[in-house]
Amino acid sequence: MQGDGEALFLDGVGEVAVAVGDDGLSFQPLHQEVSSSCWTSIRMQPKLDSKLKFSDVYAVELLDVGTVCGPWNTRAVVHGKRNTEMNRFVLHAITRSRKRPSPLVPCEYIFGHKDLKTCKTWVEHMNACINKEQDRPKNLMVFVHPLCGKGRGCKNWETVAPLFERAKVKTKVIVTERAGHAYDTLASLSDKDLKKYDGVVAVGGDGLFNEILNGLLSTRHTNYYPPTPEGFRYFGSNMKVQEHRNNGLGNSMPTGDDVNVIFPGNSNTPDDYEPLLSTAQSTILDISSSNSSDEPCNGDQVPLVSFPNNWFRLGIIPSGSTDAIVLSTTGERDPVTSALLIILGRRISLDIAQVARWKSSPSAEVLPTVRYAASFAGYGFYGEVIRESEKYRWMGPARYDFSGTMVFLKHRSYEAKVAFLENGNTHSPTALVENVANGVQTLQYHQNRPCRTICRTNCSICKGTSTSEQNSEDENSDSSRTPCENPKWVWSKGRFLSVGAAVISCRNERAPDGLVADAHLSDGFLHLLLIRDCPLPFYLWHLTQFTKKGSDPLSFKFVEHHKTSAFTFISSHDESLWNLDGELFQACEVSVQACRGLVNLFASGPEV
Ligand SMILES: Nc1ncnc2c1ncn2[C@@H]1O[C@H](COP(=O)(O)OP(=O)(O)OP(=O)(O)O)[C@@H](O)[C@H]1O
Numbered sequence: 340m341q342g343d344g345e346a347l348f349l350d351g352v353g354e355v356a357v358a359v360g361d362d363g364l365s366f367q368p369l370h371q372e373v374s375s376s377c378w379t380s381i382r383m384q385p386k387l388d389s390k391l392k393f394s395d396v397y398a399v400e401l402l403d404v405g406t407v408c409g410p411w412n413t414r415a416v417v418h419g420k421r422n423t424e425m426n427r428f429v430l431h432a433i434t435r436s437r438k439r440p441s442p443l444v445p446c447e448y449i450f451g452h453k454d455l456k457t458c459k460t461w462v463e464h465m466n467a468c469i470n471k472e473q474d475r476p477k478n479l480m481v482f483v484h485p486l487c488g489k490g491r492g493c494k495n496w497e498t499v500a501p502l503f504e505r506a507k508v509k510t511k512v513i514v515t516e517r518a519g520h521a522y523d524t525l526a527s528l529s530d531k532d533l534k535k536y537d538g539v540v541a542v543g544g545d546g547l548f549n550e551i552l553n554g555l556l557s558t559r560h561t562n563y564y565p566p567t568p569e570g571f572r573y574f575g576s577n578m579k580v581q582e583h584r585n586n587g588l589g590n591s592m593p594t595g596d597d598v599n600v601i602f603p604g605n606s607n608t609p610d611d612y613e614p615l616l617s618t619a620q621s622t623i624l625d626i627s628s629s630n631s632s633d634e635p636c637n638g639d640q641v642p643l644v645s646f647p648n649n650w651f652r653l654g655i656i657p658s659g660s661t662d663a664i665v666l667s668t669t670g671e672r673d674p675v676t677s678a679l680l681i682i683l684g685r686r687i688s689l690d691i692a693q694v695a696r697w698k699s700s701p702s703a704e705v706l707p708t709v710r711y712a713a714s715f716a717g718y719g720f721y722g723e724v725i726r727e728s729e730k731y732r733w734m735g736p737a738r739y740d741f742s743g744t745m746v747f748l749k750h751r752s753y754e755a756k757v758a759f760l761e762n763g764n765t766h767s768p769t770a771l772v773e774n775v776a777n778g779v780q781t782l783q784y785h786q787n788r789p790c791r792t793i794c795r796t797n798c799s800i801c802k803g804t805s806t807s808e809q810n811s812e813d814e815n816s817d818s819s820r821t822p823c824e825n826p827k828w829v830w831s832k833g834r835f836l837s838v839g840a841a842v843i844s845c846r847n848e849r850a851p852d853g854l855v856a857d858a859h860l861s862d863g864f865l866h867l868l869l870i871r872d873c874p875l876p877f878y879l880w881h882l883t884q885f886t887k888k889g890s891d892p893l894s895f896k897f898v899e900h901h902k903t904s905a906f907t908f909i910s911s912h913d914e915s916l917w918n919l920d921g922e923l924f925q926a927c928e929v930s931v932q933a934c935r936g937l938v939n940l941f942a943s944g945p946e947v
Contacts, residue, residue, distance in 0.1 A: 347450045348407045349407075349449070350407050350408050350449035350450070351408050351449075352368060353368060353370055354368070354370060355367060355368050356369055357450075362394070363393050363394075366390075391430065391432055393471070393472055394472055394683065395432045395433050396431065396432045396468075397506045397683055398469075398506045398507070399462055399465040399466050400431070400462070401459060404424055404426055405427055407423060407424075407425050407450075407451035425451035425453050426452055427458065428462045429448065430448040431445060432445075433445060440946040441676070441945065442675075443675065443676040445675065472684070473684075475508075475683065476508055476681065476684055477507075477509060478508070478509045478510075479503075479508060479654070480511050480539045480540070481510045482514075483542040484541070484542065484543030484658070484659075487546075487659045487660070489736065491658045492542050495656055495658045496512070499675060499678035500512075502678050502679065503682060510540075511536075515543075515547070522550045522551070522553055522554040522557075523554070525551060526555075526557050533644050534644060536651075537650070538681075538941060539555065540653070540655070542674075543659055545663055545664050548653070548655050548664055548713060549919060549921070552711050552712075552938065553710060555646070556691075556937070560645070562693065564707070564709075565694075565905050565931055565932030567930045568758040568830070568907055569828070571758065647934075647936055647938065652686060653940050654940065655940075656674045662847065663714050663845045666848075666853075666945075667843040667846045667945065668944065677942075680941050687861065687940050687942050687944050688801070688860070688939050689843070689860055689939070690862065690934060690937065691937040692716050692840060692931055692932070693709060694709065694710045694711070694917070694919060694924070694931050695708070696924070696929050697926075697928040697929065698927050699915075699925045699926055700913055701912075701927055702913075712919040712920045713842060713920055714841070714845050715839060715842065715854065716840045717837060717838065718838040718839070718908065718910075718916070718917050719838055720746060720837035720870070721839055722915075722916030722917050723916065724746050725918045726923060727742035727745055727746050747875075747882070750875050752834040752835060753912050753915075754833070754834055754912070755832070756831075756832045757832070757869060759829055759903040759905070759906035760827070760906070761826050761828070761901075762864065762903050791857035794843075794857070794858065794859040794860050795944055796943050796944040796945065798861075800862050801859050801862055829901075831869055831899060834872040836870045836873070837870045838867075838868070838908060839854065839868040839870075841853070841858050844856060844858040845858070849885065851886075851887075851888045852885075852888055854868065854885065855868070863936075865902075865905075865932075867899070868893065868899070868900055870897065877897065878897075881897075881898060904932060905931060907928075907930040908931070909927070910928075
């Protein structure tokens with residue numbers, strides 16, 4: 340059988356010679372009259388190929404005796420009949436839809452042979468081949484948010500669960516009962532228990548994913564606080580987060596007035612969910628060489644888990660209101676595509692923004708608190724929209740449009756100071772200018788913004804594999820791989836309508852190119868967007884640009900766009916609200932840094 344050309348019957352095609360190679364199978368029809376169109380016409384199935392890679396096969400099953408159809412468009416027959424009964428086995432694989440490359444579609448290659456033993460041998464052999472595929476998860480923890488989006492969480496999980504079952508991926512499913520449930524579960528899970536899993540999957544929106552991310556990282560990411568500029572009052576406090584915890588800073592429980600985190604639509608108190616504080620209550624881990632560690636061990640030789648690491652991955656089955664993380668990392672908002680990417684063990688690394696809050700309000704005590712965001716951290720307009728939308732939760736996802744309009748009409752701006760680490764990649768004529776609100780007569784400037792290098796599957800910038808030729812080719816379009824040797828801090832002060840930092844492109848249905856079309860998933864940079872106060876119609880013009888594919892919403896005079904690895908923000912506003920991946924976080928003094936490739940995702944990048 341292992342030899343070339345074993346004859347089998349392939350459903351919808353007829354008799355084929357099957358050759359097994361190192362990385363897959365190929366099929367050669369034995370009857371010339373079987374035209375190539377058979378490969379695309381089988382039983383209304385999506386396109387089948389005459390070659391099949393093992394990396395695209397997610398399950399192999401022995402089937403009962405049954406019909407194997409001959410080719411529909413030829414006179415070829417199987418054993419003198421068009422269709423015939425025989426022993427069968429099936430390879431479950433993926434294919435791409437004919438119209439668009441990013442959705443993955445499950446398809447079946449059903450093979451038949453008169454001899455049961457032959458079929459069994461094939462099944463064993465095929466299973467052995469796909470088991471050699473490294474990187475496939477065997478055991479996953481799955482959180483299902485039953486109320487996310489339009490209440491699709493459970494339904495979406497029911498749709499994809501059979502795929503996991505078929506692929507023999509074990510799942511421990513937890514249906515969340517409240518906000519903070521996933522966070523609490525992961526933050527309190529021992530590393531020994533966490534190591535039983537190859538990853539955690541969120542069946543929900545960006546909010547549930549953010550909760551999972553924070554639950555995992557709160558005790559397991561030991562890093563320095565983000566760098567801060569000279570003049571910032573915490574300048575020099577760049578000790579490790581873990582050291583800060585050990586020194587007792589930030590260990591106290593939140594008081595009634597220190598309302599840090601607001602949970603929409605549930606009865607939980609904020610105290611139930613405070614990453615750094617929860618961390619402080621849990622065992623402090625001594626992970627001295629945490630960076631890039633694979634599996635450090637404690638005294639009992641139980642490996643501890645720290646991030647970044649090479650084995651643990653996160654997945655999302657999109658079911659939320661916006662699903663920006665899934666759209667930016669797979670190019671699709673499709674539960675089946677995401678499930679198949681998880682089962683097949685695809686992998687990309689993802690930058691994460693580490694947000695250190697120094698003060699929640701001007702009068703609050705200094706209490707360093709760390710949160711993580713995978714897609715976006717935004718202040719001003721973005722924070723207000725989330726707060727306002729909570730009043731209209733009953734509207735479902737439409738509440739974001741409604742509250743967005745309300746907040747837009749209020750047209751509030753906020754006095755703030757922002758300092759960012761200069762990377763030599765600033766697209767703004769206004770950096771260092773105190774206020775340009777009066778200078779918007781020539782509203783949209785058409786300076787030579789570099790052409791954009793979009794992050795795609797196998798992105799060489801994210802993988803850090805671009806060759807010198809590619810680099811010079813990309814030099815004009817993207818300097819993301821050449822950060823300044825001695826970056827310096829640049830201050831931007833004034834009144835801002837919003838301050839935002841996109842970690843990834845943040846594509847969504849309203850903004851097809853995202854907030855920053857050329858953001859990369861894993862280049863170690865944030866895209867800082869400072870929107871200065873400007874007349875309402877101009878702001879509207881800017882916002883509407885996001886809804887048009889191929890437009891350039893950042894090319895306005897009142898918009899600053901800085902690609903940076905870190906920034907610091909200070910406002911004296913009493914209700915300074917940040918939006919972290921769609922979740923509220925009150926903070927008037929924060930420092931933020933991009934942590935390159937801090938987590939791995941079951942995805943392969945957008946096929947856009
Ligand atoms: N069972 C639950 N009941 C209430 N809230 C929950 C529950 N499970 C999770 N949450 C919280 O709901 C918030 C939103 O979750 P998620 O992003 O998954 O859905 P969404 O529909 O996209 O959210 P939103 O409509 O708020 O944008 C998150 O903060 C999450 O922690």
